[in-house]
Amino acid sequence: MGTGRLAAGAIALALVLVACGDGGDSGSVGDGKQKIRVAALPLTDAAALYIARDRGLFVKEGLDVTIQPVQQSIQALPALSKGQVDVIASANYVTFLQADEKGALDLRILSEGVRTAPHMMDVLVPKDSPIKTPADLKGRTVAVNILNNIQSLTLDAILDQQGAGHPVYRQIAFPQMGPALQKGQVDAVHAVEPFDSAIQGELKARVLLDGGSAPVQSLPISGYVTTRAFAEKHAKAAAAFKRAIEAASKLAAQDPSLVRAELPKYTKVTADQAKTINLPAYPAATDAARLRRLIELMRKQGLLKKPIDPATLLVK
Structure with missing residues (x-):
């Protein structure tokens, strides 16, 4: 991949959330939301999202998932808070934990995205x-x-x-x-x-x-996040989305070739390049204790002012 293509990627991945409408429900089934709009970065972090899509895991759960590309997850934060998107995939935890502390977002975590691994x-x-x-x-x-x-x-x-x-x-x-x-x-x-x-x-x-070496090895760094309002109003859909992502993450952990096959579909990585890049760790379940480790590190460096119990943020 040349530097020209890298630069072009910045333009190609411009935020397209304007197409999402005014934030109103685009389709509901019972108290669950059938259609879910997801903002996602073109990173290895989001591989489970695309595996779930292409393996029919969302359809199996009765969900119609639309993926909107973004260049930075922070760009999608206002759209999430306004209900213009329902979920942000590969959302870096630091930004969203800070937004929650400041009251800019009532955060809920549906599922972990990835944890650090060597040379990811x-x-x-x-x-x-x-x-x-x-x-x-x-x-x-x-x-x-x-x-x-x-x-x-x-x-x-x-x-x-x-x-x-x-x-x-x-x-x-x-x-x-x-x-x-x-x-x-x-x-x-x-x-x-x-x-x-x-x-x-x-x-x-x-x-x-x-960047994945001690003392930050196996540290949770991104996840699939939503708002408390969405998680409560559409509890069944939120739980269904969580199940689909965790099933896809389990597949990714068991067979990294699935991730490598997905990458050329949503990133600028070629099939040959995908064979050799270093992948992060894909956890099959969210671990509050590991998230607490991240929160403690954030507090040590002054990125959070107050203690947060991550268990209160997790969607069950």
């Missing part, structure tokens, strides 16, 4: 960069998809464990990270798959640090 996200530098060790990142500019979010949270935790200083973060959307690194606009990028492998392949970028 990496800090990359140009092949000839003078940055040789993580300690060299101190004061350097590092691109992240969203400021004060899961990427800086996890990278700072890794650097803290190593006794290294923190970089300066710059917000650059994933599809634009390759061009930014190539042009020298940043010293490093913190890229997730499939952009991670694409940047390495096109620019011969060097992996400086594994």
Whole structure:
């Protein structure tokens, strides 16, 4: 995947939620919502969503799911709060936990998306960069998809464990990270798959640090989120969607080739590239204890002010 294609992806993945209408119900069955509108990022995080669609798991549950592509999950947050979409897939937890704390969103978590795994996200530098060790990142500019979010949270935790200083973060959307690194606009990028492998392949970028390493290994980083209003008003549909996603996540965990087959359908990854990229972990069930670990890390870094019991946010 060339950097031109990466840049073009930023345009192609522009938010299209305007097509979702005014937020009114588009179809109901009993107290459950038959049609569910889902905003999703073109990341490996959302693979279970597409597996559920293509394996008929939504249809099996009586759901008609429409998927709307977004470039950043934070872009879809207003649409979710207004009912213009019902669910956000591959939603980074940091943003949505913060929104819940601030009262901007009455958050409910339907299902986990992914947890960190080795090299499912990496800090990359140009092949000839003078940055040789993580300690060299101190004061350097590092691109992240969203400021004060899961990427800086996890990278700072890794650097803290190593006794290294923190970089300066710059917000650059994933599809634009390759061009930014190539042009020298940043010293490093913190890229997730499939952009991670694409940047390495096109620019011969060097992996400086594994973003899924200790102390953030197996950390929940994204999920399928909705609002309390939707979860309560459409309890049967919410439960059906949760079952379908968890069944798909179980398939993804058991047979990663299913994920690799889906990626070319909704990302810019080719079938050949999909064979080799590093995948995150797909949990078959949501674990409140693991989510608590994320919340504690957020509080330690000042990204949350109050303690949150994740069990109160989970849709049963």
